[in-house]
Amino acid sequence: MAKSKKEKQTQHKKPPLRGMMDNVMEQFNNAADRIQLHPHIRKILSITNNEILVNFPVKMDNGDVEVFTGYRVQHNAALGPYKGGLRYHPTVDLDAARALAMWMTWKCSLAGLPYGGGKGGIKIDPSKFSETELERITRRFTYALADNIGPEHDIPAPDVNTNSQTMAWIADTYMSTRPPAQRTANQHIVTGKPEGSGGLEGRDRATGYGVYLTIIFWADKNDINLKGKKFIVQGFGNVGYWASHFLEKDGAKLVGVQDAFGSIQNEKGINVENLFQYTKTNKGSIVDFPNSQTVDHDDFFALDCDICIPAALGNQITKENAPHIKAKLIAEGANGPTNVDGEKILIDRGITIIPDILCNSGGVIASYFEWLQNRSGEIWHYDEVMEKLEKKLKGNFNKVFVYAVREGVDMRTAAFCIAIERVEKAYVQRGIFP
Known part of the structure; x- marks a missing residue:
């Protein structure tokens, strides 16, 4: 029986998060098996x-x-x-x-x-x-x-x-x-503060900028020119907006957006800044944006595009919609947007996923910069912050890319293996008290 429009809207407003722990544990165990993580350390890292x-x-x-x-x-x-x-x-x-x-x-x-x-x-x-x-x-x-x-x-x-x-x-x-x-x-009890209260210049866009940078790094590795490439974004908050902002400046074209209120598309392109200003006057919603067509919620990920940026909540790409995705690249702006069943389908179809722990890490890297700035009493300026962020992310991306190619694994597995090995090394060197 087909779902009513009201049921679909309700379902979209509260995306399911029930399986997120199952997802992260399967990702962890897959990588732990590959690197032969010591069983004692696996026990420790499996729980909070x-x-x-x-x-x-x-x-x-x-x-x-x-x-x-x-x-x-x-x-x-x-x-x-x-x-x-x-x-x-x-x-x-x-x-x-x-x-x-x-x-x-x-x-x-x-x-x-x-x-x-x-x-x-x-x-x-x-x-x-x-x-x-x-x-x-x-x-x-x-x-x-x-x-x-x-x-x-x-x-x-x-x-x-x-x-x-x-x-x-x-x-x-x-x-x-x-x-x-x-x-x-x-x-420095918190990061992401306003600039006047000890915040970092550029922190507001750091996560979205990081998403954009990892897409650029991927494109460079694959000799792809982003000019004219079509992308869709789920979630037009801070991350979705800034990722779109920088991609558009590089000549890419936003053709579809989804938020908690609805979905829109325009094959000829949606002006990012115009949409952003529209949401300010429309209670934060993209719905009814001029010169756009409404898209059914369940059809959003099937829109024709080259790049898909899920930047909302977890468990959005699943085994139900993964077979219909047309994008060649998934850049995870959100945490856990692709569940393990959906990911297996995407990988089998040859679709690349830049995993969340790499793709959206610009935010926590910038948070680290802010934390250092507060601890030392320094003031870092915008250009310096963006330069440091790009350098750090490029090194991390290359590390994951090289590992994935060398070991013949997908980028998420590569990222998890590198991350877990670093924590394991800390335990091996320090030992376990008592």
């Missing part, structure tokens, strides 16, 4: 270090009190402090946070950063709350987490439905609860 759940009350604008549930999962700290975003979304739960925290461990390791993986957030639909309510929710959540995060222990960052303002509230709350002599020394 800490899982924090907090329930906290907040007074609403009308005087009512609501109780919210927040999470922070810390997967592994063998390489350094936990690092990872906080998201505000109805799908946030412990299972999703576990998977995302584990992915962050591999992402930080692959990038060569002195971080482990953490993730979390609040189970909430932020569109249902006012700005003042979101500020109180964020500050109360920070207070509840305060003993479990810290600039040398666990450093949150923006994620889905959180931004630089959210980070400013967290930083201010955390610093305000420290002893006076320690307050200014804790500015």
Whole structure:
């Protein structure tokens, strides 16, 4: 029986995250088998270090009190402090946070950063709350987490439905609860802050720019000119917008976009900046953008294109839609957008996937730059940041590409093997207490 339009819209607003832990564990075990990971270290890396759940009350604008549930999962700290975003979304739960925290461990390791993986957030639909309510929710959540995060222990960052303002509230709350002599020394409790509050120039576009750069590196390796190439983007938030912005500047053509409200297409091209400005006046939605046609949700990934950028939530490319994808390249702007069943189909069809832990790592690399800037009291300028980011990402991409070619594996397997081996080396050299 065909699904109604309302059912499809509802399904799209809340993408399934139930299988994310299964996905990351299969990816991990596949790589662990290949590198013959020591069984003791496999046991350690298969589980999280800490899982924090907090329930906290907040007074609403009308005087009512609501109780919210927040999470922070810390997967592994063998390489350094936990690092990872906080998201505000109805799908946030412990299972999703576990998977995302584990992915962050591999992402930080692959990038060569002195971080482990953490993730979390609040189970909430932020569109249902006012700005003042979101500020109180964020500050109360920070207070509840305060003993479990810290600039040398666990450093949150923006994620889905959180931004630089959210980070400013967290930083201010955390610093305000420290002893006076320690307050200014804790500015790097979060990254992704506004520039006026210790943020890094260019941090807002770093993840999307990184997605763009990895596509450029892939194109160079395959002697492909991106001019005139068609791409589609799922999710037109921070990552989707900036990846599209830079691709369009290189001559590529955006032909399809999907967000939580609907899907649009235009074979002749969609102007990225015009669409971005339109969303500002249309409650953040791309729906009914002028000179575009509506696309059924289930048909979006089947649009004719050369490059597909899933930059929304997890488990979007599955065994149901993978057979219909026409893109030759999947650049994972989101975390875990392709589940293992969908990936097997794509690989069998000869479609390349730039895996999330490489493709969208520009954000955490820039976060590392911000963290260093705050710790040393320096100020890094935009051009310097972009140059350092490109150099770091190019080295990481080449490392994964060479490994994949040498070992005859796909890029995700190569990335996981490199990442896990670095963590394994830390355990081998340091030993396991006691």
